[in-house]
Amino acid sequence: MSDPDDIPNSWEGEPDPGPPDEFTQMLFKRPGPPPPHLVKLGETLVGRAKLKLRDFRVDREDIECAAVAAAKNGELSQHDARLIFLDTGDVVSRPLVQRYLDAREFELIAKYLRYRIMYHPSGWLTERNRLALDGMIAGGEAAMAVGLLREFLKKLHRHTQERWRAAGRKAPKGMTDPHSRDTYDKMRSDAIRELPGHLQIAELELAEIGQYLSEHGSREDNRAIEKFREEIAKVRQRFGIE
Structure with a gap:
């Protein structure tokens, strides 16, 4: 998981596909x-x-x-x-x-x-999925359940990271067209306004995932949760979010 202060001038990795x-x-x-x-x-x-x-x-x-x-x-x-x-x-x-x-x-x-x-950058831990995870654990397949949770954690992290990068994204060099600048300003303003909600959602998801990983995950699994929380804390500080 990367440093939240390392916000690039342009998107890195997979672009946000937008709303379905x-x-x-x-x-x-x-x-x-x-x-x-x-x-x-x-x-x-x-x-x-x-x-x-x-x-x-x-x-x-x-x-x-x-x-x-x-x-x-x-x-x-x-x-x-x-x-x-x-x-x-x-x-x-x-x-x-x-x-x-x-x-x-x-x-x-x-x-x-x-x-x-x-299809679920958040909200994957439904009642059905909890039933599946609990059944795997009860059936001696805790590692399988943890593997699924780590994959969801990766998806959640990437999605949330895209949100804070959008909020901190710098305008491209040489942007002189007024319409382009207005569009950029609106997109960034929207991203900053929505960022607290995205961070709160991520923290709620981490609390749910953490309940499983604290009992069935490895030290590395639990450290992934801790690092994500640390990143969120830095983002909150960077943008002055309580």
Whole structure:
């Protein structure tokens, strides 16, 4: 993890891809708790599914398609079928994680959750993912759970680092066009205004990750948390954020 005071004149590493399109947001946003009847429908569909237990995503999609078929047969509403098809509130993937845990298919769960990390620079530690991590640990696969947390930590760090670098980014040399300068000033002003929220989110995430790593992680794992916190403290001091 790099020094927060080393803020370059231009972006380093991967550029921020920007906000996802509307459909991607529907697929990957973190909604509030689903209604109880939807949870029950998801549990029922997962419970009666004949799983292949070779690919978590494939089994999940088969169950979601079964919901669409059930709606066509009048067994559930079109609205509920759409919500289930999108796995709203993890109503399919959460009970499916439990079935995979029961079958001790820990690596297949890890593969699926590892893929999902790329869509979650924050907010990855959902109830479903905690269920998976706790199940791995209980099943003797604490190292696997820690590995997933370290990958999420890396994603969280990169995302937060981009936010503080945007707040401290210097104007390119030779910028004389008034419109370009106004655009730059607005972008930096927005970045500075939003930075406290991003730092607070990162600190909350670190507290949750730290609960796992303090018990199951190595000294190196816990040092990664400490270094991130130290960086945030420096950024707060640099920008005068309480």
